[in-house]
Structures are given as structure tokens and as C-alpha cells.
Amino acid sequence: MAIGSPFKADILKGKVALITGGGSGIGLEISTQFGKHGAAVAIMGRRRQVLDAAVAALRQEGIRAIGLEGDVRKREDAARVLEATIKHFGRLDILVNGAAGNFLASPEDLSPNGFRTVIDIDSVGTYTMCYEALKYLKKGEPGKGPSTGGLILNISATLHYTAAWYQIHVSAAKAAVDSITRSLALEWGTDYDIRVNGIAPGPIEGTPGMRKLAPEEMKSAHYDRPLYRFGEKWDIAMAALYLASDAGKYVNGTTMVVDGGLWLSHPRHISKEEVKELSRQVEKKSRTSDVHQPSSKL
Template sequence: MESPFKSDILHGKVALITGGGSGIGFEISTQYGKHGASVAIMGRRKAVLDSAVSALQSLGIPAVGFEGDVRKQEDAKRVVESTVKHFGRLDILVNAAAGNFLVSAEDLSPNGFRTVMDIDTVGTFTMCHEALNYLKKGGKGRSSSNGGMILNISATLHYTAAWYQIHVSAAKAAVDALARNLALEWGADYDIRVNGIAPGPISDTPGMSKLVPDEIESKAREYMPLYKLGDKWDIAMAALYLASDAGKYVNGATLVVDGGLWLSRPRHLSKEAVKQLSRAVEKRSRDAPVGVPKRSKL
């Protein structure tokens, strides 16, 4: 789909996207680049990074890739510094790196739980921590009047509860809390906006292939009336809005982009059944004798 935004809304900006070589992260990288930003992507697999950088450059986007693991502080520090060295500044950090798999709570080992927490939560904080000196107002390559932006890719799993996703629910709940607290502290002290996006099920992503196989998707509408697949483009457009001047007054928010799915509840009765039941209940209520309260002896 064609973007509704002007092609230069991120002109002159530099963005670093973790997990930017595939899935949602790559689409954000692409759309940021198409709208004027220079893009650095971080990931653990060199082949994926090289392919993604080649694809971005073929679109005329200034792009570079850096190998690194968000769980390792030394990697985070090196990639942030390399990005600034390459492009001269850093304006936007997108934390899109994540880990996930389906597992029941009793079958999830503490090590498996810790791994997801380390990638999603600790990794997000580590990247923010290492990027602070470059995102804050007056940081290297920045003016003394305004800071940059941090965007975390979250989820809606923890808004209620989710089957077989206790590890990710805990991790993303912490990511949302991290965003709010950093928005307060770093917004006040350094003029850095910190926000999040909570995607719904997005087609053609690694998460969908692992978490929502065809057997589940075919039955989803039976218990999720608002279930429908979104596109990576939908998330990237939200990311553009939050990174642009259009979102300059948004801080500490997590924008849900799921078509309302998290609100879904099973439809226990059809509309016609509701009408019939309502008429019967109202008639019974009208026909019922009105009781006269006994007079108090007092």
C-alpha cells in the first residue's frame, strides 16, 4: 500500500533498529528509509543482515548492518557507537528484537523463561541504556534543544492473560513499564520520547509461523470475533507516526495496532437469540406481581 505520509518526514534522521533484518523490524527499517531516514540494523545472523542491507540499499536507502546480541552489553555498546560513527548521530532507537515460542507454564524451564526475559526486557533496557548519551538533547550530533525517540515493539498478551505465553506476557509487561518509566525520567531530564507499539497477529512474520499455525488460525474466529491478520505495513505506519513530528506530543504510550482483537470475546448468543431472550425477560418482568413492602413496626 502507498504511504499516507510525506516521503521526507524523517529526512536527516538516523534510526537504529534491533531485529531490523526480518519481519516487523525489517518493514520498519524499510519505511523509515523510504521516508528519509538513514538506517542501521542490528541482528545475530550475518546472512540475514547482509540480505536486508542489500535490499534496503537497492531502494536507495542509506543502510548498514551490525552483528550483535541485545543480551550482551558489550554488543549493544559497540553497535550504538558504530551507528553514530557511521552516520554521525542517532535520533531513533527501535527495539524490535524478541524471542518467543509456545509452551505451557509447567513445561517451561526457568532457563527458557529467563532467555525470553533477557532478549525482550533486559535487551530492550540495555539498548536504551547504551543509546542514552546519543539520544539526549546535547548528545553527540544533536542540538541542545531536543532529544530523540525510543520505540519498543511490545504485545497485548499481558492485558488479560494468554495461553502458553507466560514468558512473553511477563517480558512485554515489563517492557511497557520500562517505556513509561523512561518516558517520565528521560522525557523530563533529556527530552527523549519513549513509546511502544503492541501489534496483533501480523501476516508473513516469524512469529505468526511459530505461534499461529494454520490449524489455529482456521478456528480463531470461533472464539475471537475481531480476529484478522494485520500487515507489517500497519505496524510500520504506526512507527512512522510516532517517530515523526506528528507524534511529538506522544510520550509514555503503547499504541495497540491489532484491529481491536484484544477486546474480543466469544459471541455466546446470536443477535436474533438476544432479541428473543430480551423480549421474554422483559415480558416476564412486566407480568410479575409487584410486591407491597410490609409496614415497619417502627
């Protein structure tokens, strides 16, 4: 069970955030925590029923929230949703690109159209939203706009750091997202005072993504290892809060990995006891070899 927030309740007071994919899973938790910490939130998604339910839940928490239907793959939708956010709340301070597509597929069974669909949602969609949001997020001229630029958070993954089975499409898409994050941080950070960062979640329980990637029907010893523990949506939302608050004001161009160190792990082929015994044998053999080694003559 998630613990209480370590952040002050007003750290995002007066801020306005737009979260794509904000109607469910990690996106909804980010929307909820941003709202609980003072921000007004607009959530963007393709399913009106999901948006309406999410907005109702947010408003029950006392959060100022609206739901805006749109597809991040369509530039006209991106522009319309951003304009509606500005019209309703009067400003935009934070853009969270959380919309994503995923499914399990081996490369030989994944058509180019299937590959392209994920690229279009995750990579092209992220860039499209950033592109259309620029004029609202960039630092204004003295007296004509915000004194500092806004923030962009791109939700990524760790799959492409090495390689992942049946995830060639998402690995490629998220590698592109990480590159977009770094490039925009460099250029828009310099020119417009906009910070651009990413968050790479590990396996997070209770999300649509995990229901697709680790369904109940797919039982494997891999998921039973102690190291392979699920994170909580709250963990990702807290990372987003840190990056969105003044605590993260000097962080730009980085993708924060929030996975408990999972991506660093590898299967343990031998036990600790076996390692100790093998080490002793190797050291003993090495010392014996050194004793019998003939000395060299200069």
C-alpha cells in the same frame, strides 16, 4: 495488499534510526518505511546472513542502510553497535527495540532457563539498548548537541493485558517492556527531552512470530473467526512513522495498540437473534413482576 503511505516522503529526512531485530518481519518493514520517508537506518541482529540480505533489499530501494551484528543481551554488543552507528552516520535520532524471542510452551513444560531467555532478550535487552543509547539521544547543551532529544520505540504485545495460553514467558517479558516505556518516558522525558513510546501489535501476517505461534499445522476454529483477522507489517510501520514524526511530538509514555481491537474481543456464545429474543423475554418478565409487586407503605 498494503496501500500507499499517507505520510510525506520526507517526514524523517535527516534522521538516523537504529532498529534491533530489523532484519526481518516487523523490524524490517519499519526499517524500510523509515528509509522510504527519509531516514538512514542501521539494523542490528544476530544472524549475518539475514542482515546482509536485509541491507541489500533496503539499498535496492535507495535507502542508506547498514547491518550490524550483535546480541541485545550483551552490553558490549549494544555499546559497539551504537558506536558503529554514530561512526557511520554521525548521529542517532531514533532507537527501535524490536528484537524478541518467542515460542509456544505451557508453564509445566517451560524451564526457568527458557523463561529467562525470553526475559533477557525482550526485557533486559530493551533496557540495555536504551541505557547505552542515552548519551546519543539526550538533548544536548546549547550549541553542543541536538536542540531536542531523540525517540525510543519499544515493540510490545497485548498478551499480558488479560492472559494468553502458552505465553507466560512473553506475557511477563512484554509487561516489563511496557513498564520500562512508562518509567523512561517519565524520567528521560523530563531530564533529557527524550520521548519513549511503545507499539503493541496484534497478529501480523508474514512474520517469524506468527509462523511460530500460528503455524499451518495448527488449525483451529479460533483463527477462522471473522474478528480474528491478521494485520500487516505495514500497519505497524505506519504507527511507528506517526510516533517518529512531528505528528506524534506530544505523545510520550504510551503504548499504542495496533490490533484492530482484537484484544478486546471475546467468543460470541449466543447469536444476535438469540440476544434479541432473550432480551424481550427478560423485559416482559420484568414488567409482569413490577405489576404484581405490592407497593410499600411509608
